[in-house]
Amino acid sequence: MIDSLYIAWRYLASNKVRSATLLACVTLITAVPLVLELLLVESERQLLSRAQSTPLLLGARGSALDLVMNGLYFDDEVPERVSMATVNEVEDSGLAQAIPIYARFQARRFPIVGTTLDYFDFRGLDIAQGRQLALLGEAVIGAEVADRLGITAGDSLLSSPETVFDLAGVYPLKMRVVGVLERAHTPDDLAVFVDVKTAWVVQGLVHGHQDLAQAKDPAVVIDRTDTNVIANARLVEYTEITAENVDSFHFHGNPEQYPLSGVIVVPNDNKSGTILRGRYLEGERPYQLVVPETVIDGLLANIFRIKNVLDAVILVVGIATVLALTLVFALSVRLRQREIQTVFRLGGSRLTIARLLGAEIAITVAASAVLCSVVLLTVHQYTGELVRAIFIK
Secondary structure (H helix, E strand, O other): OHHHHHHHHHHHHHOHHHHHHHHHHHHHHHHHHHHHHHHHHHHHHHHHHHHHOOOEEEEEOOOHHHHHHHHHHOOOOOOOOEEOHHHHHHHHHOOEEEEEEEEEEEEOOEEEEEEOHHHHHHHOOOEEEEOOOOOOOEEEEOHHHHHHHOOOOOOEEEOEOOOOOOOOOOOOOEEEEEEEEOOOOOHHHHOEEEEHHHHHHHHOOEEOEOOOOOOOOOOOEEEEOOOOEEEOOOOOEOOEOOOOOHHHOEEOOOHHHOEEOEEEEEEOOHHHHHHHHHHOOOOOOOEEEEOHHHHHHHHHHHHHHHHHHHHHHHHHHHHHHHHHHHHHHHHHHHHOHHHHHHHHHOOOOHHHHHHHHHHHHHHHHHHHHHHHHHHHHHHHHOHHHHHHHHHHO
16 A cells, blocks of 8 residues: 555646646635635624623614614725714713714725724723823824734824815824733734814814914915904814824814714613604604614624535535536546556456545545645634634724
């Protein structure tokens, strides 16, 4: 048997292209379904664990999936906005705690999440370096953001404009990074957290500028009265919040009408949660109160329906590949008739030929198993990162 394996190995080594092609076909048809299974299992775990830890999510009526994906995973698809008044409405009910979420903007392709300090307590997020948010314009970043951008506490980070040409005149905000979160292996690792008021500064709803009472430049001040000062577009607006100019930042309009993408609602108990859900079932209300776990269960059901289709396709392709490999081996036997006749003349039997061909198949399958194991181990090591990059972002 050792001799058969050696001869088969030498033959495969001398036909590198054919051997490599066979090896690649067998490895791919084996590894693809297993890798897909690993990714789907991990995506189910991540999606469900995040959803199960979030009791309720309040947002505008519309796509519940968009609301959940934005509120829990900070997805790019921003749902219809709700106002800050919804937070006060929930808090005033005395039935639950309300945590605002405004995930609309980005900083170097990482989502900027406007929220409050309650969010960090709710998610169990601790500071690994630096300190927690304290002032307007400060940011705390996830561990993955810090690693990828090479940013630490004390550095700065600019918000990214939504469009190349921002006709509204909203300038990128230079945020001071005051802390880095401990790695949580959740979407929080990929987020830039700021106070919700800082998110409104990024949008241009809260801004600061030079003191008009002290402005003397006639090119800036159009008109001045005892009670009012009118300035033009040349008025200098601050794009960085510092200790010197923080007092100049102010709201325009009613802050209760400022936008949020969603509100995490944490009921006091099951009864309080049921009462709240009942209040938001009325069709006339412009809001919806969803259970994230139910929404994600529906998403996973669709994913696994798609997986069943993919499994069927892979099975068909696998059968076709096996038939093709069988044909290749059959044709190979025909092309190697002179070699087989030589073996017969040397005293070999049909069993010897079968052992040689079986040894070739065994070596190919064994090599494919080794490669498949390497692929699976590699994917398993980075499954969490791959799922967040491919499925959750």
